[in-house]
Amino acid sequence: MVKKQEHEIPLTSFRIEDDFWSYFQKLVTDVVIPYQEQILNDELPDVEKSHAIENFRIAAGKSDGEYYGMVFQDSDVAKWLEAVAYSLTLNPNPELEKRADDIIELIGQAQQEDGYLNTYFTVKEPEHRWQNLHDCHELYCAGHMIEAAVAWYESTGKTNLLDIMCRMADHIDNRFGKGKVRGIPGHEEIELALLRLYRATGEERYLHLSQYFIDERGTQPDYFEEEEKNRGWHFWSKDGSDKNYAQNYAPVREQDHATGHSVRAMYLYTAMADLAGEIHDESLWQACLRLFDSTVNRQMYLTGGIGSSVHGEAFTVDYDLPNDTIYAETCASIGLVFFARRMLELKPDRRFSDVMERALYNGVLSGMQHDGKRFFYVNPLEVIPGLSGVQPEYKHVIPKRPKWYACACCPPNVSRLLTSLSAYAWGESVGQNDKAPSPAGSENEAAASTDTCDTVYSHLYIGGTFTSKAGGGVTIRTETGYPWDGAVCYTVTPDSAASEFTLAVRIPGWCRDFLVSLNGQVLDTNSLDLRDGYLYVNRSWTNGDQLKLSFDMPVRRVYANPLVREDAGCVALMRGPLVYCLEQEDNGPQLQTVRLPKDSILTAENASDPVLGSYTAVRATALRLTPGDDLYSDEPPKAEETVLHAVPYYLWGNRSEGEMRVWIPEV
Numbered sequence: 001m002v003k004k005q006e007h008e009i010p011l012t013s014f015r016i017e018d019d020f021w022s023y024f025q026k027l028v029t030d031v032v033i034p035y036q037e038q039i040l041n042d043e044l045p046d047v048e049k050s051h052a053i054e055n056f057r058i059a060a061g062k063s064d065g066e067y068y069g070m071v072f073q074d075s076d077v078a079k080w081l082e083a084v085a086y087s088l089t090l091n092p093n094p095e096l097e098k099r100a101d102d103i104i105e106l107i108g109q110a111q112q113e114d115g116y117l118n119t120y121f122t123v124k125e126p127e128h129r130w131q132n133l134h135d136c137h138e139l140y141c142a143g144h145m146i147e148a149a150v151a152w153y154e155s156t157g158k159t160n161l162l163d164i165m166c167r168m169a170d171h172i173d174n175r176f177g178k179g180k181v182r183g184i185p186g187h188e189e190i191e192l193a194l195l196r197l198y199r200a201t202g203e204e205r206y207l208h209l210s211q212y213f214i215d216e217r218g219t220q221p222d223y224f225e226e227e228e229k230n231r232g233w234h235f236w237s238k239d240g241s242d243k244n245y246a247q248n249y250a251p252v253r254e255q256d257h258a259t260g261h262s263v264r265a266m267y268l269y270t271a272m273a274d275l276a277g278e279i280h281d282e283s284l285w286q287a288c289l290r291l292f293d294s295t296v297n298r299q300m301y302l303t304g305g306i307g308s309s310v311h312g313e314a315f316t317v318d319y320d321l322p323n324d325t326i327y328a329e330t331c332a333s334i335g336l337v338f339f340a341r342r343m344l345e346l347k348p349d350r351r352f353s354d355v356m357e358r359a360l361y362n363g364v365l366s367g368m369q370h371d372g373k374r375f376f377y378v379n380p381l382e383v384i385p386g387l388s389g390v391q392p393e394y395k396h397v398i399p400k401r402p403k404w405y406a407c408a409c410c411p412p413n414v415s416r417l418l419t420s421l422s423a424y425a426w427g428e429s430v431g432q433n434d435k436a437p438s439p440a441g442s443e444n445e446a447a448a449s450t451d452t453c454d455t456v457y458s459h460l461y462i463g464g465t466f467t468s469k470a471g472g473g474v475t476i477r478t479e480t481g482y483p484w485d486g487a488v489c490y491t492v493t494p495d496s497a498a499s500e501f502t503l504a505v506r507i508p509g510w511c512r513d514f515l516v517s518l519n520g521q522v523l524d525t526n527s528l529d530l531r532d533g534y535l536y537v538n539r540s541w542t543n544g545d546q547l548k549l550s551f552d553m554p555v556r557r558v559y560a561n562p563l564v565r566e567d568a569g570c571v572a573l574m575r576g577p578l579v580y581c582l583e584q585e586d587n588g589p590q591l592q593t594v595r596l597p598k599d600s601i602l603t604a605e606n607a608s609d610p611v612l613g614s615y616t617a618v619r620a621t622a623l624r625l626t627p628g629d630d631l632y633s634d635e636p637p638k639a640e641e642t643v644l645h646a647v648p649y650y651l652w653g654n655r656s657e658g659e660m661r662v663w664i665p666e667v
């Protein structure tokens, strides 16, 4: 029977001190969060207007302005608050905390007597509350604010936002469910949020409400069709008849392919995996396995981007992965990180952590400019200025990161993920005495967690200090130059003289050769306890014990499945977890004329740039075809030798605007 193998660690238990990630965490705390705060308060003149905080002021009766923005504008404030909560665990900041508390007070004032909280419907259309779950995102906004409330409570110990959101969750619970009003959200999010709220409060009604929303999806009669018939008004020009768009084509336990809006899909699957672990639901776990497989083995870009079509921001069909008309929303890669993390909790298996790493180092990081002030919504693998962002089918593929968006879901999503990165790096096994909570409707006791764990999992290689309760208490210090260098050193310091526990470390799927040493002694590879891509080292650890891993990290040629039409005959370059790309800035224009010979030697070289900082570049001798005057010719084009300079994909688009491509024809 499926059950959680590990539980979430408190963010404060892993302090990141890492050459690669500390830069991003500092960027978010010092630059991105204050920048986004100014935008939410409409204090920056030359960016897309937000008005999100003003909307709360209007709903609270403190301003007589007009509501402005998307119907889900509240969620921008929620995600920002969640990021602030996590950032306070990295860097206490009493002034920021006070300003966030003031916003929380305002949110409380915008809450209605009956617990309802949503500024759009409070200000604009109070008579239409809860009538258009398909389009209007009330449950989505509630979910994000619940996540913020849980994060705020866990980071600061304060219940101010938690109290507000428990009232809203109670309001939702009073309305929706079996024997009450039927309903499911068009944009999933409330499901995963209610599970977090359940764990934060121990209130089983929130678990059962989450399960209701998950179980009800895809059942007959089709909720969205019924809703549309009954309400007779629309918000967007959409209707509820597309059963793929909101993953409504079958009950979730019968679903076998990832469909529709890719962010919605990821948020649903994340909740399904979480719920499967909470209630030990084998059929839900099996559905999650099928959906994970459908997502990452047939519909995912090399970068961990998902959703190949702008129409519906959605998945299309298997192996349809165009590089230039792609969607691959930053939020979708973030959602994939969430989904993979929850799957990992149920089974320590590198098929999940490898995907988490791929998305994180490529498709998520590419969403943010290196200075933290511009953001991509769409993350292409090929860009041609003049075509990208201009021609009708390419309009959405903007070659340069904008400062902000009218629909600003991605920027604060990056902030909250990067400030909570600790929770993705490490895991602790669940104690033997942990019990499953009762399924919906029964009267058993809630889960009880214990204070011991016998295995700690290192999922990502990030430098820092992890304080774990393993073996009665231990500190594990990690030092690494990852992702530039494949050496990782764990130094163990138990609280007592010796402590027995298992240190389980992922061996990445991209690695063909590695060495392991314990206290300087190289271990025989054949004697290693390797299971599902994790190396298990069980021993009685004493002060200063060192486990060192050394991953061979050559530049690799990576090929797509031949069923991916767009990558036929092409190769991509990777080193460690990083995908590389060619940019016009380093290689000149007309990148489609570049050919990489099969026998060309690929070298990794240290590089540095005033904008990009220090990084490892990939260089290779290649060919460049000379375009002739004729559109078609019996003569093959002439070729001349050229030297390619490839940069990590996450750094693209930071310098002058120009061409970019990941896949290169191989000859």
Ligand code: ZN
Pocket: 329, 330, 331, 332, 377, 408, 409, 410, 411, 413
């Ligand atoms: Zn987004």
